[in-house]
Amino acid sequence: MDDQHGILMEAINALRLALVSGAGRERISELLDEFIEFARMHFWSEEQLMAQTGFAGLEEHRADHHRMLADLLQYAHRLQYGEEVQLRPLLCSLHNGFLHHIETLDQKYVPWFHEHGVS
Ligand SMILES: [Fe+2]
Ligand SMILES: [Fe+2]
Secondary structure (H helix, E strand, O other): OHHHHHHHHHHHHHHHHHHHOOOOHHHHHHHHHHHHHHHHHHHHHHHHHHHHHOOOOHHHHHHHHHHHHHHHHHHHHHHHOOOOOOHHHHHHHHHHHHHHHHHOHHHHHHHHHHHOOOO
């Protein structure tokens, strides 16, 4: 999971770099779609492991994943249809939102997974 978190944060950095280097809306939209696909896969993996090991915080955790994914999809949709989206604040809130989730909710399962032999 730590590896996947690293990949997620790197993908957000790639988006920031693309923005700073003047990439167009289309490229940003493409990178955002890739990010969403990876995030979806990552959320699913976590939820599977929590379900398999009977982790009590699964529902709360799943709800936060859903909320993040819904936000992401809404941004992606707006970008795709050329609606006005402030990209810098978007990336900033994406970065902070993911970091916050990883440092709070994701940390809650770490000892539990460890006890259950999941690394
Ligand atoms: Fe995570
Ligand atoms: Fe999570």
